[in-house]
Amino acid sequence: MDGRPILHDVTAELAPGRVTALVGVNGSGKTSLLHLLAGLRRPTAGTVRLGEHDLAALPRRTVARAVAVMEQNANASVELTVRDVVALGRIPHAGGWRSLADDPAVLDAMRHTGVDGLAGQAWSTLSGGERQRVQLARALAQQPRILLLDEPTNHLDLAHQIGLLGLVRATGLTTAVVLHDLDLALAHADDVWVMDAGRIVAQGPAGQVLDATLIARHFGVLGRVLADVRPGFRWEGLADDAAS
Numbered sequence: 001m002d003g004r005p006i007l008h009d010v011t012a013e014l015a016p017g018r019v020t021a022l023v024g025v026n027g028s029g030k031t032s033l034l035h036l037l038a039g040l041r042r043p044t045a046g047t048v049r050l051g052e053h054d055l056a057a058l059p060r061r062t063v064a065r066a067v068a069v070m071e072q073n074a075n076a077s078v079e080l081t082v083r084d085v086v087a088l089g090r091i092p093h094a095g096g097w098r099s100l101a102d103d104p105a106v107l108d109a110m111r112h113t114g115v116d117g118l119a120g121q122a123w124s125t126l127s128g129g130e131r132q133r134v135q136l137a138r139a140l141a142q143q144p145r146i147l148l149l150d151e152p153t154n155h156l157d158l159a160h161q162i163g164l165l166g167l168v169r170a171t172g173l174t175t176a177v178v179l180h181d182l183d184l185a186l187a188h189a190d191d192v193w194v195m196d197a198g199r200i201v202a203q204g205p206a207g208q209v210l211d212a213t214l215i216a217r218h219f220g221v222l223g224r225v226l227a228d229v230r231p232g233f234r235w236e237g238l239a240d241d242a243a244s
């Protein structure tokens with residue numbers, strides 16, 4: 001790291017019980033911001049607050065009981081079953097001698113995400129899409145108040161992309177999700193934060209913020225908003241002079 005700030009002038013608040021999509025071109029700062037919200041990285045200036053508290057001042061276990069993170073390309077280095085991986089979500093709540101894998105929250109989370117049929121299967125043998133769902137189950141087993149997801153729809157086919165975001169919505173948890181697909185953001189997020197060069201350049205309800213002008217300016221793509229059948233975009237190719 002060369003000491004240059006990655007994020008600048010970021011002021012934003014996740015709305016309780018709502019799904020907020022972090023969108024923006026590659027390198028715009030989405031993952032960096034998600035890591036700050038998760039307490040995985042600390043800001044060099046400014047404060048990240050969890051309720052009334054400075055996140056940096058809270059014990060790690062307290063944060064882990066409140067905030068669950070599903071990272072991009074999450075991996076499990078040792079040979080674990082699906083049930084073991086989901087049980088990792090119970091660590092912040094662990095106490096006594098009961099096996100984490102026997103915790104009812106583990107089974108609930110596996111059922112909720114549809115991976116209960118894979119419980120005994122080795123993590124290393126799972127497909128990319130199955131891994132994504134198991135990682136979501138691990139995050140839900142944590143029983144957090146806040147869910148932070150970094151591109152959770154990677155590796156998923158279309159039906160599973162929609163299904164996974166539907167599951168996330170159904171939790172009712174305060175959620176921030178990094179998404180590249182603006183159609184998915186429109187369909188599944190309540191709010192969006194649009195990032196460009198380390199700043200949040202627009203934020204608000206997804207249907208109001210994501211319009212053709214903003215997309216041309218901050219994504220360099222010309223498009224038309226389709227409002228007749230469903231909210232969405234029709235792409236019309238790359239715009240060389242999008243910002244003009």
Ligand SMILES: Nc1ncnc2c1ncn2[C@@H]1O[C@H](COP(=O)(O)OP(=O)(O)OP(=O)(O)O)[C@@H](O)[C@H]1O
Pocket residue numbers: 001002006024025026027028029030031032033
């Ligand atoms: N540890 C680091 N040291 C130096 N630069 C970093 C570090 N982490 C991120 N960056 C830089 O900060 C910028 C934002 O990165 P970040 O991963 O947050 O972007 P992103 O919007 O999530 O990108 P993508 O869509 O490609 O995943 C990039 O230019 C990246 O190279």
